[in-house]
Amino acid sequence: METIANSMTHDHRRCDEIFVNMEQAIIRKAWRDAEQLMGEFVQSMEHHFEIEEGKLFPALEEMGSQASGPVNVMIMEHDQLRHLMTQLNSAISKELKELAAELSDTLLVTMQQHNMKEENVLYPMADRVVPGLNVEIASHLVESC
Amino acid sequence: MNTAGLSLDQAPPIIIPVKFFLTASLFSFFIGALILIEGEEIFLSRWSPLALGLTHLVTVGFLAQVMTGAMMQLLPVLAGSPVPAVIATSRAIHLSMLTGAVLLVIGFIQTFHHSLIIGASFLAVAFLIILVSAAVSLYLSKSPLQNTLSIALGWVALVPTAAFGLFLVLGLTGIIQISDMTQMTTLHLSWGLLGWVGIVLFSTIFRIIPIFYVTKEIPSSIQVWSLPIVFFLLMLTTVSNYLNAGLLKTGLSLTVVLFLIIAFFAAASIHRRKRKIIDSTLLFVWTGIFSLVLSAIAWILSDNDILVGTLLLWGVCLTIPIGVIYKIIPFLCWFHLQGMQIKREKLTYTLPSMKYFIRERSAKVHYYLHMSSFCLLLFAFLLPAPFTRLAGLAFTFSSLYLFKNILFAFLRFRREQRFLCSEG
Numbered sequence: 217m218e219t220i221a222n223s224m225t226h227d228h229r230r231c232d233e234i235f236v237n238m239e240q241a242i243i244r245k246a247w248r249d250a251e252q253l254m255g256e257f258v259q260s261m262e263h264h265f266e267i268e269e270g271k272l273f274p275a276l277e278e279m280g281s282q283a284s285g286p287v288n289v290m291i292m293e294h295d296q297l298r299h300l301m302t303q304l305n306s307a308i309s310k311e312l313k314e315l316a317a318e319l320s321d322t323l324l325v326t327m328q329q330h331n332m333k334e335e336n337v338l339y340p341m342a343d344r345v346v347p348g349l350n351v352e353i354a355s356h357l358v359e360s361c
Numbered sequence: 362m363n364t365a366g367l368s369l370d371q372a373p374p375i376i377i378p379v380k381f382f383l384t385a386s387l388f389s390f391f392i393g394a395l396i397l398i399e400g401e402e403i404f405l406s407r408w409s410p411l412a413l414g415l416t417h418l419v420t421v422g423f424l425a426q427v428m429t430g431a432m433m434q435l436l437p438v439l440a441g442s443p444v445p446a447v448i449a450t451s452r453a454i455h456l457s458m459l460t461g462a463v464l465l466v467i468g469f470i471q472t473f474h475h476s477l478i479i480g481a482s483f484l485a486v487a488f489l490i491i492l493v494s495a496a497v498s499l500y501l502s503k504s505p506l507q508n509t510l511s512i513a514l515g516w517v518a519l520v521p522t523a524a525f526g527l528f529l530v531l532g533l534t535g536i537i538q539i540s541d542m543t544q545m546t547t548l549h550l551s552w553g554l555l556g557w558v559g560i561v562l563f564s565t566i567f568r569i570i571p572i573f574y575v576t577k578e579i580p581s582s583i584q585v586w587s588l589p590i591v592f593f594l595l596m597l598t599t600v601s602n603y604l605n606a607g608l609l610k611t612g613l614s615l616t617v618v619l620f621l622i623i624a625f626f627a628a629a630s631i632h633r634r635k636r637k638i639i640d641s642t643l644l645f646v647w648t649g650i651f652s653l654v655l656s657a658i659a660w661i662l663s664d665n666d667i668l669v670g671t672l673l674l675w676g677v678c679l680t681i682p683i684g685v686i687y688k689i690i691p692f693l694c695w696f697h698l699q700g701m702q703i704k705r706e707k708l709t710y711t712l713p714s715m716k717y718f719i720r721e722r723s724a725k726v727h728y729y730l731h732m733s734s735f736c737l738l739l740f741a742f743l744l745p746a747p748f749t750r751l752a753g754l755a756f757t758f759s760s761l762y763l764f765k766n767i768l769f770a771f772l773r774f775r776r777e778q779r780f781l782c783s784e785g
Contacts, residue, residue, distance in 0.1 A: 236635045243638075286441070288706055297700050303711070318714035324636075325692045325715060326699075328572040336504040339443030341750050 220272070220347070221339035223354045224264075228331045231260045235324060242308065242316045250308050250316070258301050267356050268334075275346045276338075286338060293330045300326060319331050367478075373433050373447045375693050378770050381430025382686050384459060386767060387680065388422030389760035393734070401745035406517075409665050414470035419555060419674045421484055427682040429491060432516075434689055436495065439568065440502035440509050444494045454494075458487035474534040481530040488519050511564035511588035518556030518592060519711030521599065525549035547609060548599055554673060555616050557594050560588045562681050563620075566627055566646060569605055569688065574634040574643065583626045591619055591661055617657050624650050624657075641724030645684030648732070652676020657663040668742060674734050683731065683763065687724045690767060691715035694774040701781055710781060718770040727766060728760035 254318075273287045291350035300323045309317040342349065393417055396403060403411045433451055439441040444450055462479030467473060495516055500510055525548050530541035540543055567584050570576055578584070598612025628650050631643065656672035659665065695715045702710060708745035741748035 232575050233635070239638075247656045277685065292700070292703060295703055299699070299703075315714075322695060322715040325573065325688070326696065329692070329696075332438050332572065333441060336439060336508045337502070340505050341573075 218350060219339075220342045220350050220353055221251055222334065223350070223357050224267075224272075224339050225335050227260075227264050227357050228269075228335070231257065231264060231327075235320075235327075239317075239320045239324075242313065242320060245311070245313055247308065247311050254301075254305055254308050258305070261297065261301065267353060269294065271349065271353060271356070272342060272346075275349055276342060280347045290330070291325070292333065292336065297323070297327055297330065302315050373437070373443060373451070375697050375771070375774065377447065377451045378430040378689060378693060380455060380570060380766065381433070381480065382762060382767050384455065385423045385430070385682075386760055386764040387417055387425035388426065388462065389763060391466075392418045392423065392679075393630050393753050393755075393757030393760050396738075397750055397757055398753070400753070401741065404667050404671075404741070404745065404749065407670060410469050410472050410665075414466045416463070416670070416674065416761055417469060417601060418466050419678055420558070421458070421465060424558060424678050424682065425458055425462065425484075425487075426455075427686065429458065429557075431565070431682075432491070432495065432512075432561075432690060434693065435565070435568075436498050437513075438474055439512065440499055440504045442498045442502040442504075445497050450490060450494045452492050454487050457483045457490070461485075461487055477530050477534055478536075481527055485523055485527060488523050491521065492516060495575075508688045510585070511560060511567070514589055514592040515557055515560030515564055518552050518560060518595070521595075522549060522553040522557050525552065528640065535709040541589045541606075544602065544606065544609065548602065548614075551598070551616070552595060554678070555613075555620065558678055559620060560591055562649075562677070563623055563627065564588055565685060566650075566681070569685070570627065570630055570634075570646070573636075573688065574631065574638075575636045576630045576634040579626050579630050582743065586618060587623050587626075590753060591616055591623075594619065614661070617660060621654060621657050624653050640687075640721060641728055642684040642688045643685070644725070644728050645680050645731075648735075649677045649681035649684070670744075671738060675738060680731065680735075683727070686763075686767070687719060690770050691718040694718040694770055694777075698774065698777050701778065705781070706779060708722055712781075713773075713777065718773050719766050723762075723766050723769075727759065727762045730755060734759050 219337065232264075234253060234257045238250055238257050241250035241253055269291065273290065277287055304316060304319040304323055307319055363751065392415065395411070395418065399411055403409070403415055406412060409414075429451075433444055434445060461480050461653060463483060464476045465482070468475075468477030468480050483709070495513070502509065524546055528537070528539065529545055529549055531537045532542060532545070567579055571578055594612060594616045598609060598616065601608040601612060603630055628647075631647060633648075652672050653676070654674065656669050659672060660669045663669075692715055695712065698712050703776030734752050737748050737752035737755055741752055
C-alpha cells in the first residue's frame with residue numbers, strides 16, 4: 217500500500233501538470249483553455265487542501281500539541297495560495313496576459329516551497345505517527361482522478 | 362509524538378539573506394575593480410599574490426556570502442528546521458566572514474603575513490559557527506536523511522578545505538614547514554571547489570530545477586547518491602595521496618568525470634522541462650552547467666590551469682549563485698508581505714507579484730552584462746592587453762547592477778511594507 221508521503225506527493229505532481237498546461241495557455245493567450253484549466257487546477261488544489269485540512273492535519277494534531285505550530289503554518293500558506301488563485305482567476309477572466317503570467321509565476325514558487333516543506337517534513341512525519349491513515353487518504357485521492 | 366525542534370516556521374527575517382547577498386555583490390565589485398586596475402598581470406601565474414587574492418575574493422568573498430545567505434533561507438524549507446537563534450547567528454557569521462575575507466585578500470595581495478593569519482582565523486570562526494548551527498538545525502530536523510545528506514556533506518567539505526587552507530597560511534607565513542605546497546594546494550582547492558562549492562551548488566540545483574521548472578524527477582540514484590559519492594571520492598583521494606602521491610590525479614579525474622555525469626543529468630532535466638519559459642535563473646544556471654563541462658574538458662585535455670580556473674570560477678562560481686539570488690529575493694519579498702497581509706487581515710490590499718521586486722528585464726540585462734565580462738575574459742586568453750581590463754570594467758558594471766537589483770528589491774519591499782502597515 218502506498219505511504220501517505222507517496223500518495224500526497226503524487227497528487228502534488230498531478231496539480232503541477234495541470235498548472236503547466238494552464239500557464240502555457242496563458243502564454244498562448246488561449247483564454248478559453250486557460251479559464252477551463254484554471255478551473256480544473258483550483259478544483260484539484262481545493263480537493264488536496266480538503267484532505268489535508270479535513271483528515272491529515274487534525275489526525276496529526278490529535279497525536280500531540282507540538283504539531284499544531286507546523287500545521288498552522290501550512291494552513292496559513294493554504295490561505296496564501298487560495299488568495300493567489302483568486303487573483304490569477306480574475307486576471308485570466310480579464311484576459312490580462314502580463315499580469316496573469318506574473319501571478320502564475322508567483323503562484324508556482326509559493327506552491328512549490330510549500331510542497332517542499334510538506335514532502336520533506338510533514339508527510340514523512342505523518343507516515344511515522346498516523347500510518348493507518350494511508351488507506352483513507354489514497355481512497356480520497358482516487359475520487360479526484 | 363516527538364516533534365521537538367520541528368518548526369515549519371516562516372522564512373528568517375528578510376534582512377538576513379539581503380545583507381549576505383548585498384555584501385557578496387560588493388565583493389564581486391572588488392573582483393572587477395582589481396582586474397580593471399591590475400590588468401593582465403593577474404593572470405600571469407596562478408601562484409602570484411594577485412591571483413591568490415582574486416581567487417579568494419571569489420570564494421571566501423562572493424561565494425561564501427551567497428551560499429550562507431541562501432542556506433539560512435533554504436534550511437527551514439529543506440529540513441523543516443530553522444537555523445537556531447537565526448538573527449544573532451547570522452550576524453556573527455556575517456561579521457567574521459566579512460572581516461576574514463577582507464583581511465585574507467589584503468594579506469595575499471600585499472604579502473602581509475599578519476593579515477593572512479588573522480583573516481584565516483576569522484574565516485575559521487565563521488565556518489565553525491555555520492557548521493555548528495547547520496548541524497543543530499539538521500539534528501532537530503525530522504526530514505529523512507536522504508533529503509539533506511548531500512547539502513550537509515557539501516558544508517562538511519568546508520572542514521578539510523579550511524584545514525588545508527589554514528596549514529597553507531601557516532606554511533606561507535613560515536610558521537610551519539610544508540614539504541609539498543603544490544599537493545596541499547591541490548587538495549585545498551579540490552575540497553573547496555569540487556567538495557564545498559560543487560556539492561552545495563548541485564544539491565541546490567537538484568532541488569530548484571525539478572520544482573520550479575516542472576521537470577521529470579532526476580533519477581534518485583543520481584539525485585541522492587552522486588554527490589555523497591563525490592565526497593567519498595575526495596576523501597579517498599586525500600587519504601590515498603598520502604600513501605601514494607600518484608593517486609591524486611586519478612582520484613581527481615574520477616571526481617571530475619562524476620561531475621560531468623551529474624552535469625549531464627542536470628542539463629537533460631532542464632532540457633526536458635515541461636515549463637518552457639526561459640527566465641534569468643535558468644540562463645545563469647544553464648551557463649554555469651555549460652561552463653562546468655567546458656572547464657572539465659579543459660582540465661582533461663590541457664594543462665592550462667588559468668583557463669580551467671577562469672571557466673570554473675567565472676563560469677560556474679560567479680554565475681550559478683546569481684541565478685539562485687534571482688529566485689530567492691523576489692520570493693522572500695513577496696512571501697513576507699503576504700504573511701503580513703494575512704496576519705493583519707488586509708486581504709483587500711493588492712500586493713504586487715514577485716516579478717515586481719526584480720523585473721525580469723533587469724535580471725536579463727544583468728545576465729548580458731555578466732556574459733559580456735565572461736566573454737571578454739575568455740578573449741583575453743588570445744589578446745591579454747586590452748581584453749583583461751575591458752573584462753574587469755564590464756564585471757565592475759555587472760556587479761554594480763547586481764547590487765542595484767538587490768537593493769531596489771529591498772527598497773520596493775520596504776515601500777510595500779509601509780503601505781501595508783499604514784492602510785486603515
